Amino acid sequence: MHAHETTVDGVGSARDWWEQRYAERDGIWSGRVNAVLADVAAALPVGRALDLGCGEGGDVVWLAEHGWDALGVDLSVTAIERGSRASVSAGVEEQTALVAADLATWETAARFDLVTASFLQSWPVEIPRAEILRRATGFVAPGGHLLVTAHAAPPHDDLPAEMRDYRFPTPDEDLTALQLDSSWDVVAAELRPRTATTPDGDPHEVLDSVVMVRRLHG
Numbered sequence: 001m002h003a004h005e006t007t008v009d010g011v012g013s014a015r016d017w018w019e020q021r022y023a024e025r026d027g028i029w030s031g032r033v034n035a036v037l038a039d040v041a042a043a044l045p046v047g048r049a050l051d052l053g054c055g056e057g058g059d060v061v062w063l064a065e066h067g068w069d070a071l072g073v074d075l076s077v078t079a080i081e082r083g084s085r086a087s088v089s090a091g092v093e094e095q096t097a098l099v100a101a102d103l104a105t106w107e108t109a110a111r112f113d114l115v116t117a118s119f120l121q122s123w124p125v126e127i128p129r130a131e132i133l134r135r136a137t138g139f140v141a142p143g144g145h146l147l148v149t150a151h152a153a154p155p156h157d158d159l160p161a162e163m164r165d166y167r168f169p170t171p172d173e174d175l176t177a178l179q180l181d182s183s184w185d186v187v188a189a190e191l192r193p194r195t196a197t198t199p200d201g202d203p204h205e206v207l208d209s210v211v212m213v214r215r216l217h218g
């Protein structure tokens with residue numbers, strides 16, 4: 001077991017926990033793009049995109065459908081296989097790549113015009129999230145953007161027991177985690193309310209933390 005994989009009684013590593021979660025059923029997420037990413041990406045010139053903790057690939061597929069070359073990375077092999085199948089179903093497999101890896105150690109020589117992390121949060125098995133976000137700044141090309149969207153509050157009332165003690169990040173905490181120097185511009189670091197729908201189709205309010213920064217030069 002690696003040092004960063006905190007164990008919780010009966011749960012094991014973050015990888016095991018997420019694998020179990022994905023094994024519960026086919027398609028644990030909606031498959032639709034996350035609203036904040038869609039808003040942000042639609043306003044940028046297309047290029048190369050990297051999605052950190054891409055899950056079942058909803059954002060990766062959407063990015064590819066909108067002209068981006070998109071790479072998704074996730075800890076769960078099951079999620080990555082689903083993302084690959086989704087990209088084939090959408091006819092964008094040539095524009096997408098999906099990789100199963102731990103972002104605490106994953107490396108690439110590539111640089112991206114947009115690096116995005118949507119709800120890269122893990123409970124009850126913590127991940128070194130601040131370190132993963134700091135490392136993500138190194139993947140951004142000069143002129144490129146990093147977007148970090150997180151649940152800033154519980155996403156619904158019916159929280160599973162293991163999520164009740166989870167500490168939700170603030171925009172300031174996520175911005176601080178990036179450890180930016182003067183070669184970055186902060187475009188946004190704010191809370192954004194959003195109307196989401198439950199699996200039963202009922203609308204409810206959720207609160208996202210949105211941090212968007214831009215690398216000015218190398």
Ligand SMILES: C[S@@+](CC[C@H](N)C(=O)[O-])C[C@H]1O[C@@H](n2cnc3c(N)ncnc32)[C@H](O)[C@@H]1O
Nearest residue numbers: 018029053054055074075076102103118119127
């Ligand atoms: C709440 S889900 C969000 C999935 C997707 N971004 C979305 O918005 O639907 C968090 C994802 O982060 C992944 N994850 C957690 N720790 C990770 C790590 N260390 N490296 C890569 N992925 C990780 C999990 O496997 C899971 O798919």
